[in-house]
Amino acid sequence: MSIKRNLALSFATAALGLIFISGGTVAYFNDIESAKNTFTTGLLELGINKESIIQVADIVPGDTMHGNFVLTNDGTVNIKEIILQSSYEVIDKGMSNQDDDLGDYIEVKYLYNVKNRERVVVEKTLSELKDNPQQIMKEFPVGSNEAKFAVQFQFIDNGENQNHFQEDELILSWNFEATQRDGDPDLQ
Template sequence: MSLKQKMAMSMATALLGVSLISGGTYSYFNDQEETMNTFATGLLELGINKQSIIQMKDIVPGDTMESDFTLTNDGTIDMREIQFLTDYKVIDKSENNNGDNLADYIHVELLHHVKGKEKVVFQKKLSDLKKKPFPILDAFPTGGNQEKFSIRCTFVDNEGNQNHFQRDSIELTWIFEAKQREGKSNVQ
């Protein structure tokens, strides 16, 4: 055999060996199981039984009005806190008030009804509540619970002349804001 044939035979043998090593046969057992997984967010939904809690018309100093309302947790997750926010605009239609604010003379009292008893949440002038969140409930779990409240508003009589408030009004917005519970590890 010539040198060329020996080289060709060596190359062919080497290629055959490499192909057998790399592409050799192998065998094993295999099994697979498929799982279906879900990530679904909860719903934070605070409910209230009224569109408007209180409407006071044609009031005079000394008038008081009370109204009841109910908050519900209509969502699927617990609430950590409920905050009460107030915003308003005074409409001055008559005499110049000379810096006297009608909201300083509206006294607001929020009552929480718990097990047949009234618990005073706060007693403040309407002007002290403006744009300041005030916590009214520390926790509100899901499960159909209802929290009953009353709000009592009084136009305070300062025993002086309050004629400059005649025909004035307040456009009042109350917002109840629910905050979600804290995140948990190993949520089931």
């Protein structure tokens, strides 16, 4: 081997030794702590006490019918509002209705929120309510008492011949949509 090569190898070995020696002599304190964080989402759960609010048969123009139901907040999140979504289907079993809608003649005289003592829907036909959401309640906090509702329907007698509605059936669907409280910008 040449002298230059021996010298270069000696310097490299010495430098490597110094790195190991100096690395082993450096001492410092160290401590590590960790924290685990959890995010749990709430549950928005609206309850109703029955599957059918009203079922009546053999109604005639001029009849008035009553029903009731109870809503509950069964979740862990406060409810901001409850919206009534109304739809129906008419099954024409008798004479042809010839585009005369039975939903124009069944009227919700009132939908009354017993808890808040207010009429939330007043004198609206089922055809007026169809695809026309109605707010029936505001602020339904978790742990609050159940919300009782009373409803009155009337088959409107228009004073004319309504024979074409005989034997017809109207299937009413009411869906109650609860929305969550507003998000809290500084929730702790």
